[in-house]
Amino acid sequence: MAKKNQIRLLYNIADSKMYEESKTKRGFFLQDQADFETFDTDFTDPFAANWLLAINEAEAMPADEILDDQLKQLGDAVEDAMDDCRNKFQDSKYFIEKTFPDNTSVWNEFGYDNYNDVRRVQSKMVQFMKTFFNVATKYKVQLAAKGYPQGKIDEIELLRSALDDANQQQELFIGNLPVQTQERYKKNNAAWEIMVRVCTAGKRIYKDDFGKYQRYLLPPGEESPEALSITGTVTDSVSGNPLENVLAKLMPGVIETHTAANGKYSYGGLPDGDYTVEFTLADYTPQTLPVTIVNGQAVQLNVQLVHV
Secondary structure (H helix, E strand, C coil): CCCCCCCCCCCCCCHHHHHHHHHHHHHHHHHCHHHHHHHCHHHCCCHHHHHHHHHHHHHHCCCHHHHHHHHHHHHHHHHHHHHHHHHHHHHHHHHHHHHCCCCHHHHHHHCCCCHHHHCCCHHHHHHHHHHHHHHHHHCHHHHHHCCCCHHHHHHHHHHHHHHHHHHHHHHHHHHHHHHHHHHHHHHHHHHHHHHHHHHHHHHHHCCCCHHHHHHCCCCCCCCCHHHCCEEEEEEECCCCCECCCCEEEEECCCEEEECCCCCEEEECCCCCEEEEEEEECCCECCEEEEEEECCCCCEECCEEECEC
8 A cells, every 4th residue: 555645844933934934035146146047057147037836836725723713613603603502502492492392202202312522522513403304394283383483494404504514614625635735845845945045055055255145154053064154042140031133233244134033043154264253132131242263063062041
């Protein structure tokens, strides 16, 4: 039997960050496209157009938050339909008991004896309402004589149908969730793989150009260790939680980057020498630390910032 392959995302950053990075890297690529084409003719047009198409297709897929909201709306619709059915049955009991006073066997025929078992289960409630309608139709003459006409009986079937439709829409949506998720992963991975390819080439093309080398580093935490010179994580000194969007300014050279949601930052392609990195974030005391690169070995520089 063939093994079913589950698609997984090739990156760990947020989708929104991946889209942002892809667009930014594509902007750099357009500025440097002549150099890329010289390096590999595969980068000639329509490469840039195809990359943009991949990004747009990925962004067009509904995010998990949207799917969750849609599922909640469907769930609310089912619960509203359930409430309508429950209220209809409770309202009808007055006329059933008026028509058949103290007749437990007929009451149970209408569903009195199993109502509590089905009132919270939508699939069972659909069937319950069908039986309720059939029994009411059976006794329509007697019920009409006591103030429960055909129109009220017809409402039972209308409410059952509405609940059935709402239930089916919810179940279909739930069943399609894995399909939508896998399609989104597929399109996101396609955009990511193009960015990785460009960044891999960019780091080779600009291996001797420190400034441009930085532009083709993947987001912090996603880049291969051998491409990095300085890497680290910035955290809160009290909670230990990672700090996002900390400005990390490397000097000399005045190269700036920001920490990702996981608090990570990185620089690559640094020649041997002495540097300083200044870390700043609103509501935190700035901190500047020295760092030395020797024999091209990467340095881990973790930082704890103090909240003011």
